[in-house]
Amino acid sequence: MPPARRLLRVARVLRPVLVAAAVAGVFIAPSAAHATPSVEDLQEQITTKSAKLEKVVEQFNKAREDLKRTRAEAAALEQSLGPLQKQLDAAQERVTAIAVRAYKGGDFAAMSSVLQSGSAATAVDRLTTIDRLASANQREIDAYRAARKDHSDRAAAIAALAKSQQKTVDDLAAKRKDITRELEHLNDLRRQAYGSAQETSSNANVRAPNVSGKAGVAVRFAYAALGTPYSWGADGPGGYDCSGLTMAAWRAAGYSLPHNAAMQYNQLPKIGRSQLKPGDLVFYSGLGHVAIYVGSGKVIHAPTFGEVVKIAPVDMMSPYGYARVA
Known part of the structure; x- marks a missing residue:
C-alpha cells in the first residue's frame, strides 16, 4: 500500500480518539484547574501567610520604636543647644568688654594710662591682669565652641540615623501592604467557604479573675x-x-512598654514558668x-490577621520565655 494511502487510513482511525481527547480537554481540564480549594487548604494558606505577616508587622513596630527614640534624642539635643549658645554669647561679651576697656581711646590712650600708673611694675601688673582675664575668657569661649561643634556633629549623625530608620519603616510598610493584599x-x-472573612467574637463578655x-x-x-x-x-x-x-494593657496600669514583642522582652526582668x-x-x-498571662494556664492575645483577641492555653505554641512587668 502506498505510504500516502496508509497515512490517510491511520488518520481516519485516530480521528474519533483525537476528537474525544479534545472534548475531554475542554470539559474536564478546566474543571480540575479551577477546582474550589477545600476549607482546610484555605486555612493552611491563611495561617502560613499570616505568620509571615506577623513577623513583618513586628519588624515594622520595632522600626517605628527605634525612629521614635531617635527623634526624641534629636529633640533633647536641640533643646540643650539653647543654654550652650547663651553661655557662649556671655563669654564672648566678657572678652569684648575687656578688649574695649583695654584699648578704649586707641593705642596712645592705652599707653598713656599705663605710663601714668606710677611705676613700671604697676603697669606690668595691669597689662598682665588684662591679658590673664582675656585668656581665661578666651579658653571658656574655645571650650563652648568645641562643645557646640560636638553637638552639631551629634545632631548630624542623629539626623542621618533618623533618615535611615524612616526608610526602613517605609520599606516594611510596603512589604506589609503586599502581604496584606494577598x-x-x-x-x-x-x-466563600465560611460566609465571613473576619472571625466572630471569641470569649467576649467573659468575667475577669x-x-x-x-x-x-x-x-x-x-x-x-x-x-x-x-x-x-x-x-x-x-x-x-x-x-x-x-x-x-500595661499602659492602662501606668507602665510604659515599647510596641514590639522583642523590645518588651529585652526591657523586662525574666522569670521561670513556675x-x-x-x-x-x-x-x-x-x-x-507575645500574650498576657491571666491565670489558670491561660493567656489572652491578639492572634493574627482575620481573627480577634481571644483566650488561649499558655501552650498554644511553644513558649520562648516569660517576663514580669511589675
Whole structure:
C-alpha cells in the first residue's frame, strides 16, 4: 500500500480518539484547574501567610520604636543647644568688654594710662591682669565652641540615623501592604467557604479573675479587649496586634512598654514558668509574638490577621520565655 494511502487510513482511525481527547480537554481540564480549594487548604494558606505577616508587622513596630527614640534624642539635643549658645554669647561679651576697656581711646590712650600708673611694675601688673582675664575668657569661649561643634556633629549623625530608620519603616510598610493584599485575596476565598472573612467574637463578655494591684488593671483591660479584631500596628481601642495589646494593657496600669514583642522582652526582668502570675507576659515564635498571662494556664492575645483577641492555653505554641512587668 502506498505510504500516502496508509497515512490517510491511520488518520481516519485516530480521528474519533483525537476528537474525544479534545472534548475531554475542554470539559474536564478546566474543571480540575479551577477546582474550589477545600476549607482546610484555605486555612493552611491563611495561617502560613499570616505568620509571615506577623513577623513583618513586628519588624515594622520595632522600626517605628527605634525612629521614635531617635527623634526624641534629636529633640533633647536641640533643646540643650539653647543654654550652650547663651553661655557662649556671655563669654564672648566678657572678652569684648575687656578688649574695649583695654584699648578704649586707641593705642596712645592705652599707653598713656599705663605710663601714668606710677611705676613700671604697676603697669606690668595691669597689662598682665588684662591679658590673664582675656585668656581665661578666651579658653571658656574655645571650650563652648568645641562643645557646640560636638553637638552639631551629634545632631548630624542623629539626623542621618533618623533618615535611615524612616526608610526602613517605609520599606516594611510596603512589604506589609503586599502581604496584606494577598491575605485579602485569601479572605475572599474564606468568605466563600465560611460566609465571613473576619472571625466572630471569641470569649467576649467573659468575667475577669480577681487580681489585685497593677497586674489586675492590665488583666482586666485584656479581658475587656476580648473580641476586638486583630489589626496590624494597632494598640487600640478598635484593634490590636500582639504587642499592641500587651502595651495597651500595661499602659492602662501606668507602665510604659515599647510596641514590639522583642523590645518588651529585652526591657523586662525574666522569670521561670513556675513563677507565672496574672499580668506576666509570655513570648512565642522567637520573640515574634507575645500574650498576657491571666491565670489558670491561660493567656489572652491578639492572634493574627482575620481573627480577634481571644483566650488561649499558655501552650498554644511553644513558649520562648516569660517576663514580669511589675
